[in-house]
Amino acid sequence: MPVYSANVSERAQQPPELAISTVIFALRPDPEAGGPTLWLPLVRRTRQPFRDLWALPGGPLRPDEALQDAAARNLQETTGLQPSYLEQLYAFGGLDRSPVQRVVSIVYWALVKPDEAALARETENVRWVRADDLGQLAFDHNHIVEYALWRLRNKVEYSSIAYAFLGSTFTLAQVREVYEAVLGRQLDPANFRRQLRATPDIEPTDEYLQGGRHRPPRLYRYTGGAAQLSGSPPA
Amino acid sequence: MPVYSANVSERAQQPPELAISTVIFALRPDPEAGGPTLWLPLVRRTRQPFRDLWALPGGPLRPDEALQDAAARNLQETTGLQPSYLEQLYAFGGLDRSPVQRVVSIVYWALVKPDEAALARETENVRWVRADDLGQLAFDHNHIVEYALWRLRNKVEYSSIAYAFLGSTFTLAQVREVYEAVLGRQLDPANFRRQLRATPDIEPTDEYLQGGRHRPPRLYRYTGGAAQLSGSPPA
DNA sequence: GCAAAAGTGTTTCAAATACACCCATGG
DNA sequence: CCATGGGTGTATTTGAAACACTTTTGC
Known part of the structure; x- marks a missing residue:
């Protein structure tokens, strides 16, 4: 328990600063790995x-914007991206997160679709890195990304966020690639297919993906609305 | 998206206030219901x-205390209770949560054991109410409790938080009563028993609960350490 | 025809469920 | 001995997993 004394540093007496940060995940084609892998943008x-x-991209919370709006804004400002999924991750408020001032960060995590991720701009101060190969990040941001990854891996298994990584139509193999990239292991194509076909909110189209080297797979569409779970706390 | 204009109320230009609140759950014997039911303390x-x-119990975040410490402190101050489980719930930061000032509340949820809950003091300004029978609460606190309940019901099914409601030894029927109170439905005693016996971190003692009207049930002990999941973000 | 991915069928295995039944105790 | 909850046994069902097999395309 904290002790209040007269010679606590002056910093400790000011109200904590409130900031918003966002962990942004996108799937990018990866020549080294077999299929696509998880990437995220960082700012210098x-x-x-x-x-x-x-x-991580972030900044102070403006007095007149909601938390999620702030996350969407600094996501837009730093990377130019529009997220297809955006959810609060956690509020980090340890005493020693920043050496100069007490900062409480409310962190969001986001998923973006491949078309968005493709036109993401990289600049001198914005870089995309593989989620499993960040270097040393500022503050406790390594820890935060770790936690965001844990949450993503969990949630992909029991909810429908995988489609937030995909365009409006997709093959079942592409869905499987999402799961494999996120979970980091191979899945049986036959069984995976059956499970997807069993869910009501994914319906086949009449189209097939042409141009492959082999039998053209059917294209599907996700009809389940936004992936946000019912337990989510809006407002 | 918020619009910045010259005649926004002055309030909107001040930095948001940061507060900590806690939803505290305890199981209490309930004469009306069959077994125990969920209760929580409120402050006037x-x-x-x-x-x-x-x-909900709560207050401002002190500059020199960690978020979880603040939750534990105002829990202790308002109810005199020591939680057996304490976890962050969500950060609520909507623009219209309070009519007088923008407040961002980082909310925790807690579980307390029955011996603790028994000696909880009720005063003029502290009252315990059934979780399914709160009246109208201040701010968005009805909504917050709703969400905490949702989280509790989920988590009781996939983690070991149920034991945070129980003393150091307990009968399997008591564990079942916890599940039934939280989930709000009856469970098959035979199958429930088997599932518990299959988990490694619950071991039988040599003692039996005497004084019942029928065959004395064996007492068990939970050996699984704190219920906090591995995905929890410390620091 | 061959390679390779798309897609189907079938078997096996583990876990949840339902429910019949016996056991031990207080009254 | 009877009512009641403690505790065990067992059949059924469900779904995940493993894997053999057929289909359709490009080359």
Whole structure:
């Protein structure tokens, strides 16, 4: 339990600063791996502390915007991306997160579709890295990404967020690639197919994906609306 | 998206206030229902806004304490209770949560054991109510409790938090009563028993609960350590 | 025809469920 | 001995998993 004393540093007496950050996941074709892999955009810090280290996109919360709006905004500002899924991850508020000032960060996580991810701009201060190969990040951001990954892996198994990574139509093999990239293991194509066909909110179209080297697979469409779970707390 | 204009109320230009609140669950013997039911403590508001309405225990975040410490502290201060389980629920930050000032509330949820819950003091300004029979609460606190209940019901099914409601030894029927109270439905005693016996972290003692009207049931002990999941984000 | 992915069928295995039944105790 | 909850046994069902097999395309 914290002890209040007269010679606590002055910093500790000011109200904590409130900031919003976002972990943004996208699936990108990866030549090295077999299929696509998980990537996320980072921004270079241009000020102390942790100057020149890479960090999650984020910024202060404006007085007149809702938490999720703030996440969507700094996501848009730093990467130009529109997320297909956006959910609160956690509020991080440890005393030693920043060496200069107490900061409470409310962190969101987002998924973007491949067409969005393709036109994401990389600049001197914005870089995309593989989720399993970040370097050392600023603050506790390595820890935060770790947790976001854990949440993503869990949620992909019991909800329908996988489709947030895909376009309006897709093959069942593409869905399987999403699961394999997120979970990091191979899945049996036959059984995976059956499970998807058993869910009501994925329906076949009359079209087939042409141009492959082999038998053209049928295209499907997701009809389940936004992936947000019913337990989510809006407002 | 919020629009910035010159005649936005002054309130909207000040930094949002940061507060911590806690939803505290305890199981209490309930004469009306068959077994125990879920209860939680509320505090009466003594100031505007929502004066005289009931609200979740909470207060501002001190500059020198971690988020979870603040939750534990105002839990201790208002109810005198020591939680056996404490986890962050969600950060609520809508623009219209409070009519007088923008408040961002980081809400925790807690479970307390029956011996603790028994010596919880009720005063003029602290009252225990059934979780399914709160009246109208201050702010968005009805909504928050709803969400906490949803989380509790989910988590009781896939983790071991049920034991946070129980003492150091217990009968299997008591564990079942916890599940039934939380989930709100009856469970088959035979199958429930088998499932518990199959988990490694619950071991039988040599003692039996005497004094019942029938065959004395064996007492068990939970050996699984704190119920906090591995995906929890510490620090 | 061959390679390779799309797609189907079938068997096996594990877990949840339903439910009949016996056991031990207080009254 | 009877009512009641404690505790065991067992058949049924469901779904995940493993894997053999057929189909359709490009080359």
